[in-house]
Amino acid sequence: MTKTLLKIFSFILLLSAAITAMLLLNLNKNRENTGATSVQVEESNDTFETAMKAVRNDSFEGSGRVYEAEEGDELSEIISDLKAGDTLLLKTGDYREILDISGLHGTEDNYITLEAAPGAAPVFDGSGLSEASDDPALPDGPVMIRLSDCSYVRLSGISIAHAEGQSACGIYVEPGCDHLIIDNCSMEDITVPDPSVEDHCANGILLFGDSAKEAIEDIFIYKNTIKNCATGWAECISVAGHVTNVTVEGNTIDNTGNIGIDFTGNYSYCPDPSKDFPVSCEAIGNTVKNCKSAYATSYGLYVDGAQGIEFRDNTIIACSGGIEVGAEEQQKSDEYATCKILVAGNKISDCPEAGITIGGYETNLGWVKGVTVRENTCKNSGTDPEGAILTLSKCRGIRIENNIFEAASDKTLFVRSEMGKKWTKDIIFRGNTYKTANSDEYAILW
Numbered sequence: 001m002t003k004t005l006l007k008i009f010s011f012i013l014l015l016s017a018a019i020t021a022m023l024l025l026n027l028n029k030n031r032e033n034t035g036a037t038s039v040q041v042e043e044s045n046d047t048f049e050t051a052m053k054a055v056r057n058d059s060f061e062g063s064g065r066v067y068e069a070e071e072g073d074e075l076s077e078i079i080s081d082l083k084a085g086d087t088l089l090l091k092t093g094d095y096r097e098i099l100d101i102s103g104l105h106g107t108e109d110n111y112i113t114l115e116a117a118p119g120a121a122p123v124f125d126g127s128g129l130s131e132a133s134d135d136p137a138l139p140d141g142p143v144m145i146r147l148s149d150c151s152y153v154r155l156s157g158i159s160i161a162h163a164e165g166q167s168a169c170g171i172y173v174e175p176g177c178d179h180l181i182i183d184n185c186s187m188e189d190i191t192v193p194d195p196s197v198e199d200h201c202a203n204g205i206l207l208f209g210d211s212a213k214e215a216i217e218d219i220f221i222y223k224n225t226i227k228n229c230a231t232g233w234a235e236c237i238s239v240a241g242h243v244t245n246v247t248v249e250g251n252t253i254d255n256t257g258n259i260g261i262d263f264t265g266n267y268s269y270c271p272d273p274s275k276d277f278p279v280s281c282e283a284i285g286n287t288v289k290n291c292k293s294a295y296a297t298s299y300g301l302y303v304d305g306a307q308g309i310e311f312r313d314n315t316i317i318a319c320s321g322g323i324e325v326g327a328e329e330q331q332k333s334d335e336y337a338t339c340k341i342l343v344a345g346n347k348i349s350d351c352p353e354a355g356i357t358i359g360g361y362e363t364n365l366g367w368v369k370g371v372t373v374r375e376n377t378c379k380n381s382g383t384d385p386e387g388a389i390l391t392l393s394k395c396r397g398i399r400i401e402n403n404i405f406e407a408a409s410d411k412t413l414f415v416r417s418e419m420g421k422k423w424t425k426d427i428i429f430r431g432n433t434y435k436t437a438n439s440d441e442y443a444i445l446w
Contacts, residue, residue, distance in 0.1 A: 047108040048179055052220050052247065055183050060154070062087035063110050068117065071095060085110035090122035090158065098129060099145045106152030108179070116157030126163030126190075141165025141192065141202060148174040154181040163190045168202040170226070173219065175211035175242065183222040191230040195257055196295045201234035204256065209241030212272035216243045227254040233296070235262035239278045239306075241269035246281040253288045258298045260288035260319065265305035266329040266336060266366060273332040282310040289317040297353050299324040303341055305331065305366060310342040322348035322381055324357040327366025327394070339370040348378040355381035355405070359393030363423055368395040379406040380437065388416035394423045402431040410436050 054060040064085030069078055071093025078088060079099075084106040106112040116122050129142040144160045147153065160170040170187040173180065182205065192202040204226040209216045226236050236256040239246050246263075253260040265277020288300035300316030301323045303309045316322045323346060327338045338360075348355045355378035360366045382389040389405045389412065392398065405414055414434055417424050 048218050048220075051111065051179075051181065052222075055154075055156075055181055055220065055222055060111075060113075060156075062113050075099060079104065079114070082112050084112060084152070087113040087115065089115060089117035090120065091117050092120040092122060094123050094125045096125050096127070096129070098126075098131070098142050099124065100148075101146065101150060101153070102148045104147075104150045104153055106179075108152060111152045111154045111179075111181070113154045113156065114158070115154070120157075121159060122157075123159040123161055125161055126168070129163070130165050141168025141190075143167070143169045143172045145170065146172045146174070147177050147180065149176045150180065151177065152179045154183070155185060156181070156183050158185045160185065160187045161189050163202070164193070165202075166192055166200060168192060169206050170204045171206070172203075173205075173207045173216055175209055175216055176214040177216050177219075179218045181220045181222070182224060183220070185224045187224070187226045188228050190226075192232040192234075195230045195232035198233060200232040202229065202231045203234050203238050204229060204231070204236045204253075205238070206234075207239045207243050207246065208269065209243040209275075209278070210269045211242060212270055212275055214242075215275070217245050219243075219246045221246070221248045221251065223250040225252045225254075226256060227252075229256040231256055231258045233258065235259040235264075235302070236291070237261045239263045239281060240267070241265060241277070242272075242275040243278040244280050246278065248281070248283045249285055251286045253286065253291065253300075255290040258291065258293045258296065259302045260291045260298075260300045260316075261286060262302045262304065263306040263309050264302070265307075266327070266331045267305070273336055277336060278306040278309070280308045281306065282312065283314060284310075285313045287315045287317070288319060289315075291319040293320060297321050297324075299357070300348075300351070301346075302326065303338060304328050305336075305338050306341075307336075307338065308340045311344070311346060312342070313345045314347075316346065316348045316351060318350045320351065321354040322346075322351040322356055322378065324354075325359075325368055325371050325395075326357065327360035327368050329366055330364065331366045334367065337367040337369055339368070341368075341371045343371065343373045344375055346376045348376065349380055351381040352384045353382070353387050354391045355389040357391040357393075358398055359391075359395035359419075359424065361393050363394060363419065365394065369397045371395065371397070372399045372401070373403060374399070374401040375403065377404045377406075379404075380408040382412055382416075383408050388413035390415045392417040392424050392427065393419050396424075396426045398427045400427070400429050400432060404433045404435070406435045406437055408437050410438075412436075
């Protein structure tokens with residue numbers, strides 16, 4: 001009797017294990033077939049991470065020949081002779097020229113470097129320079145340094161100033177470029193005439209991914225300073241279209257007239273809608289201040305139609321708004337919506353229109369989904385009559401956790417949401433601290 005019971009019990013255990021395995025297999029298959037939105041995050045490039053670390057530690061060195069150039073030299077000719085590992089040192093001077101760098105390729109272990117000579121201050125001065133324009137009334141401003149078909153190239157310690165005109169730009173990166181480092185450069189007085197007129201645009205640094213065949217990928221923008229510009233309806237540092245794996249870190253942006261740092265997509269810049277937005281990019285430890293526009297809400301940091309973007313440990317001071325995760329365009333498919341965004345550890349202060357804004361601002365525009373907002377500190381923001389510290393519009397799947405929201409007065413709204421449950425849904429508040437500046441009492445509301 002005992003042996004029979006043991007056999008029956010053993011059979012039941014085996015049958016249970018088999019059923020469990022089948023259920024798990026079916027569950028995994030169902031998960032694979034849900035059609036849920038996903039972001040293809042590129043695997044980290046160890047050699048590029050090594051190069052980035054060397055720049056951070058000020059230990060980046062070339063391995064090849066060293067050239068020198070001074071004001072008046074034919075830079076294009078010198079640059080065309082550079083090989084992997086070579087370095088071009090620029091002496092102090094005003095370089096009154098537009099630098100078009102094309103077909104320059106280092107290797108993963110041997111970058112080509114263009115940098116300021118030790119103690120030197122080379123300035124690319126755009127005063128009086130322009131490019132061909134279809135509109136005589138609005139000359140095209142100079143693109144001071146243009147990179148096309150370049151890889152494993154570093155620009156360091158270069159200054160750019162006084163570039164004026166439509167589409168004026170400090171550094172412009174075209175499709176087909178990869179593994180570029182732009183560090184410790186400075187830019188000032190990059191302007192467009194009549195900046196309040198719609199579509200009058202200028203940029204400090206622009207990565208413009210308008211090709212379906214070739215992406216812009218693996219770019220490190222580090223410790224640059226951009227100030228006193230008038231970018232009109234464009235942004236100071238802009239990453240647009242078919243672009244992947246960009247790190248914007250430790251930069252200082254001050255008084256540039258509109259948005260500070262922007263990752264933007266779904267504008268049909270790239271003809272393939274599935275590639276028409278930045279993926280797997282991050283802005284870390286930047287300081288953005290005094291970016292205010294008289295004709296638009298200019299946020300310090302902005303995601304618009306991009307996916308897999310992280311904003312971490314940035315400081316935003318006295319901009320129109322602090323951080324926005326938005327969707328200005330109606331995406332071609334829900335899977336191309338703004339999604340998988342992390343906003344964490346940022347410090348936002350004195351931004352009158354809003355501290356943090358999430359969602360498409362019209363019901364007929366794009367969705368924002370899958371956003372985590374955590375451990376940010378937001379003070380003295382949203383003080384305008386229609387402002388709020390946190391604004392929610394067309395969005396879903398939003399997690400707002402462990403933040404500190406401090407209002408300037410008891411008249412400031414902590415949260416504003418006007419679209420209703422149809423358009424603002426699946427919102428979770430957890431562990432946030434809400435405080436009024438003139439009170440010592442903290443209140444945990446969720």
